[in-house]
Amino acid sequence: MQCNHCSWETFNGTCASGDEVILIRLALYGRMMAGKCITSKYAEAMGCRSDVTYHLDEKCTGRQNCSVLVATLDQLRQPCAKDFKLYLQITYECVKVYGEFILLAEALKLLKLQIYINSHIFFHISFVHTLRKIDMYAYFTVSTLPYES
Structure with missing residues (x-):
């Protein structure tokens, strides 16, 4: 728009x-x-x-x-x-953002940290054991984000 x-x-x-x-x-x-x-x-x-x-x-x-x-x-x-x-x-x-991104944003708000998402890169986050381990394992451009199934 x-x-x-x-x-x-x-x-x-x-x-x-x-x-x-x-x-x-x-x-x-x-x-x-x-x-x-x-x-x-x-x-x-x-x-x-x-x-x-x-x-x-x-x-x-x-x-x-x-x-x-x-x-x-x-x-x-x-x-x-x-x-x-x-x-x-x-x-x-x-x-559209996926559930993992929303959970991360909420967790960071609770920790009073700011998150900045660059316009061209999103981080794919894997949550393990309720945010005890955050594994940033791949970068995806907006055009290659996986679709939810």
Whole structure:
């Protein structure tokens, strides 16, 4: 899903299903085209942008929901002249996670640790003896995750 959010708005990513998490594909901040946030009379100032995928990835990927105030991206990058209004163009999807991932996330929450799941790699976890032994034995890209049977 792709959406645009103006500088005065908040991006609210949500996955409706309880077994899905957000996966950020691409996030650009700047003036890419006229539309919802920018009128066409200012079209001559288009084309300036910064890739903020990493920042949105840290805030949202691996979570069932997240909120990012678009105006805070100005503190990270200012790709255009200061007088221009900028917006966030974000592409994300909700991907299904397997029971093992959900159990690990819950266990880490109990231990008050944060988990960060890189957009392109998931860890396959084998739980043995109720989390006494965690065996990370293989990496799977999103496209090669096994299907539940």
